[in-house]
Amino acid sequence: MRNQSGLLLVNIGQLLTLRLSSEKSGPRRGASLRELGIVEDGAVLCVGGKIVSAGKTTDALRDPWVKKNRKKILEIDCEEQVVLPGFVDSHTHPAFMTPRLVDFEKRTAGATYEEIAAAGGGIRLSVEPVRGAGKIALAEKVLDALHEMAEQGTTTVEAKSGYGLTVESELKSLEAIRVAASQWPGTVVSTLLGAHVVPKEFQGRSQDYAEAVCKEMVPQAAKRKLAQFVDVFCERGAFSERETAAIFGAAIESGLKVRAHIGQLSQPAAGFIDSILNCCHPASLDHMDHAGEDDIKALAECDTVATFVPGANYFLGLDRYPAARKFIDAGVPVALATDYNPGSSPTASVPFVLSLACTHMKMSPAEAVSAATINGAWALRMQDRKGSIEPGKDADLAVFEVEDYREIPYWFASNRCAFTVLNGTLVASGGSGELG
Numbered sequence: 001m002r003n004q005s006g007l008l009l010v011n012i013g014q015l016l017t018l019r020l021s022s023e024k025s026g027p028r029r030g031a032s033l034r035e036l037g038i039v040e041d042g043a044v045l046c047v048g049g050k051i052v053s054a055g056k057t058t059d060a061l062r063d064p065w066v067k068k069n070r071k072k073i074l075e076i077d078c079e080e081q082v083v084l085p086g087f088v089d090s091h092t093h094p095a096f097m098t099p100r101l102v103d104f105e106k107r108t109a110g111a112t113y114e115e116i117a118a119a120g121g122g123i124r125l126s127v128e129p130v131r132g133a134g135k136i137a138l139a140e141k142v143l144d145a146l147h148e149m150a151e152q153g154t155t156t157v158e159a160k161s162g163y164g165l166t167v168e169s170e171l172k173s174l175e176a177i178r179v180a181a182s183q184w185p186g187t188v189v190s191t192l193l194g195a196h197v198v199p200k201e202f203q204g205r206s207q208d209y210a211e212a213v214c215k216e217m218v219p220q221a222a223k224r225k226l227a228q229f230v231d232v233f234c235e236r237g238a239f240s241e242r243e244t245a246a247i248f249g250a251a252i253e254s255g256l257k258v259r260a261h262i263g264q265l266s267q268p269a270a271g272f273i274d275s276i277l278n279c280c281h282p283a284s285l286d287h288m289d290h291a292g293e294d295d296i297k298a299l300a301e302c303d304t305v306a307t308f309v310p311g312a313n314y315f316l317g318l319d320r321y322p323a324a325r326k327f328i329d330a331g332v333p334v335a336l337a338t339d340y341n342p343g344s345s346p347t348a349s350v351p352f353v354l355s356l357a358c359t360h361m362k363m364s365p366a367e368a369v370s371a372a373t374i375n376g377a378w379a380l381r382m383q384d385r386k387g388s389i390e391p392g393k394d395a396d397l398a399v400f401e402v403e404d405y406r407e408i409p410y411w412f413a414s415n416r417c418a419f420t421v422l423n424g425t426l427v428a429s430g431g432s433g434e435l436g
Contacts, residue, residue: 005047005048005072006045006046006047006069006072006073006074007045007046007047007073007074007076007395007421007424007426008043008044008045008046008060008066008070008073008074008075008076009043009044009076009078009083009397009399010043010057010060010061010075010076010077010078011041011043011057011077011078011079011080012039012041012042012043012044012057012078012080012081012082012083013040013041013042013078013080013081013082013403013404014038014039014040014042014082014083014403014404014405015038015039015040015042015043015044015054015082015083015084015389016036016037016038016082016083016084016085016369016389016405017036017037017038017039017042017054017085017388017389017390018035018036018037018084018085018369018370018373018374018387018388018389018390019037019388019389019390020032020035020037021035021037026303026333026378027303027305027333027374027375027378027379027383028333028370028371028374028375028378029300029328029331029332029333029334030328030329030331032370033328033334033366033367033370033371033375034364034366034367034370035366035370036084036366036369036370036405037388038405039054039055039056041056041057041058042054042055042056042057042083043055043056043057043059043060043061044060044083044389044397045060045063045066045073046395046397046421046424047424048424049394049395049423049424049425050391050392050393050394050395050424051389051390051391051392051393051394051395052391053391054389054390054391074426078399080403081399081400081401081402081403081418082399082400082402082403082404082405082407082408083389083397083398083399083400084153084369084373084389084397084398084400084405084408085155085373085374085386085387085388085389085396085397085398086153086154086155086156086186086373086386086396086397086398086420086421086422087152087153087154087155087156087350087372087373087376087398088154088155088156088335088372088373088374088376088377088379088380088382088386088387089149089154089156089157089158089337089338089340089350089372089376090158090189090284090305090307090335090337090376090377090379090380091158091160091284091286091307091309091337091338091339091379092145092149092157092158092159092160092337092338092339092340092341093159093160093162093163093193093339093340093341093342094141094142094145094146094157094159094160094177094180094340095130095138095141095142095159095160095161095162095163095164095173095174095176095177096126096129096130096141096163096341096342097126097129097130097133097137097138097141098126098129098342099342099346100121100122100125100126100342100343102121102125103116103121103122103125103343106121107316107317112316113265113316113344114237114265117197117237118237120200122197122343123162123163123196123197123343124197124199124200125343126163126342126343127163127164127165127169127199129163130163130164130169130173131164131166131169135172135175135176135179136176136179138172138173138176139175139176139177139179139180139183140180141176142159142176142177142179142180143180143183143184145340145348146180146181146184146186146188147184148348149186149338149340149348149350150184150185150186150420150422150427151415151417151420151427151429152348152349152350152351152415152417152429153350153351153398153400153417153420154186154348154350154398154420155186155187155386155396155397155398155420155421155422155423156186156187156188156189156376156377156380156382156386156396157186157187157188157189158188158189158190158191158229158337158379158380159177159180159181159188159189159190159191160190160191160192160193160196160231161173161174161177161190161191161192161193161194161227162193162194162196162231163196164194165194165196165197165199166199167194167212167216167217167220170192170193170194170217170221171217171220171221171224171226174190174192174221174226174227175226177190178190178226184422185422185423185425185427186396186422186423187382187385187386187394187396187422187423189228189229189380189382190226190227190228190229191227191228191229191230191231191259192217192218192221192226192227192229192230192231192251192256193230193231193232193233194213194217194218194230195209195210195213195230195231195232195233195238195239195243195244195247196233196238197233197237197238198238198239206239206240206243207243210239210243210246210247211246213247213250214246214247214249214250215250218230218247218250218251218254218256219250219254221254221256222251222254222255222256223254227256228256228257229251229256229257229258229259229283230247230248230250230251230256230257230258230259231258231259231260231261232244232247232248232258232260232261233260233261234260234261234262234268235261235262235263235264235265235266236265236266237265238261241268241269241272244260244262244276245275245276245279245280248260248276248279248280248282249280252280257282257283257381258280258281258282258283259282259283259284259285259286259379260276260282260284260285260286261286261287262285262286262287262288263285263287263288263289263290263291263295264287264288264289264290264312265289265290266290267290267291267292267295268290268291268292268295270292270294271294273285273291273294273295273298273299274294274295274298277298277299277302277304281302281304282304283304283305283378283379283380283381284304284305284306284307284335284379284380285299285304285305285306285307286306286307286308286309286337286339287307287308287309287312287322288306288307288308288322288327289313289318289320289321289322291306291323291327296326296327296330296332297330299327299330299332299333300330300331300332303333303378304333305333305334305335305375305378305379306322306327306332306333306334306335307334307335307336307337307376307379308321308322308324308334308335308336308337308357308361308371309336309337309338309339309345309353310322310336310353310356310357310360310361311338311339311340311344311345311347311352311353311356312339312344312345313356313360314345314356314360315344315345315346315347316344321356321360321361322361323361324357324361324362324363325361325362325363328363328367333375333378334367334371334375335371335372335375335376335378335379336350336353336354336357336368336371336372336376337350337353337372337376337379338350338352338353349415350372351408351409351411351412351415351416351417352412352413353372354368354369354372354408354409355409355410355412357371357409358409359412365405365406365408365409365410366405368409369405369408373387373388374387374388375387394423394424395421395423395424396420396421396422396423397420397421398417398420398421399417399418399419399420399421400416400417400418401416401417401418402416415429417429
């Protein structure tokens, strides 16, 4: 891991800046998802953790400041490789202690996600290990995940709590995320997901638990500045539309932004998505495997991002994937994320998710790249700092050992990432770290 005051990448075969040819504002949708702003024989200059310039190598080497300071700059010859904005993984659950191997084995025998949850598995199986873990032990697990993500090109991560399901354990999870984030050179956005599932001690009393989330978890997380977002798993077997709206209201009252898991297993009640879009302005609605025509139309008329997490569909062995083409063709801004978690998507690889999006959701490679970079940034409301390679933005870059960006989703189940740059810090693929 190296932190340089100046970093110059030259001889880039394809530099994907994600700059638009027009002055359009808002998240990418429709045809603009395919605009990658590719510069051949490109170069990027980063100073003080920010991008200073992005263009042709010849222009960069002629720059008077570069000529004067060239001996002080770390210069890397990219040898015609591909450079793109660091991935923005806008939906992850890294605050867990153990994998859910029993659930995995049950699925190989034919059990469904909902059947496993009803039998006491699923999310609840991760709760006791998290409740029993110390903050530092949990932070080590989160940090391990962050390093693994960075090795595959990810520079910004949204990290949720959600496996403690008590006020104490949810706040501990958010504290662990903050500790891990302080030891990682990338950027972490924290989300309170106290409303992940109703814990067993509240079984049959979901409204009582939702009230505890509203009156205790949310205000304390906000007061201690442990979270930027509040998330809710709005789904049968989890939280109702009414409970979701109440938790969103509490979050907004406490000054936090909102997002939701919705439409993963069943279609939301008619009119609900339109209602929360108008009253709560969620940054992102995630999963969206089941959505009606009216839901898609409502999303097309606002800046809320539909975030697809096809890793979960793959790992759960589902035949159905989100209808990406229907969303994109309707003008909905879409993002892609890993949904990294121990139960339904234990992958830290955004490139693998891009491959799934191309092969199973019929997104083009260009659309997939935009969805995992600039639209991921929009899903976190960080579009002014992340998601494209433009002067003034954070120096977040991913360098891949390929000649054409389409190879990133093409070579699935392999890591072609050579190195990443996270807020100006260069991290070679294969690096690791520990909490000090």
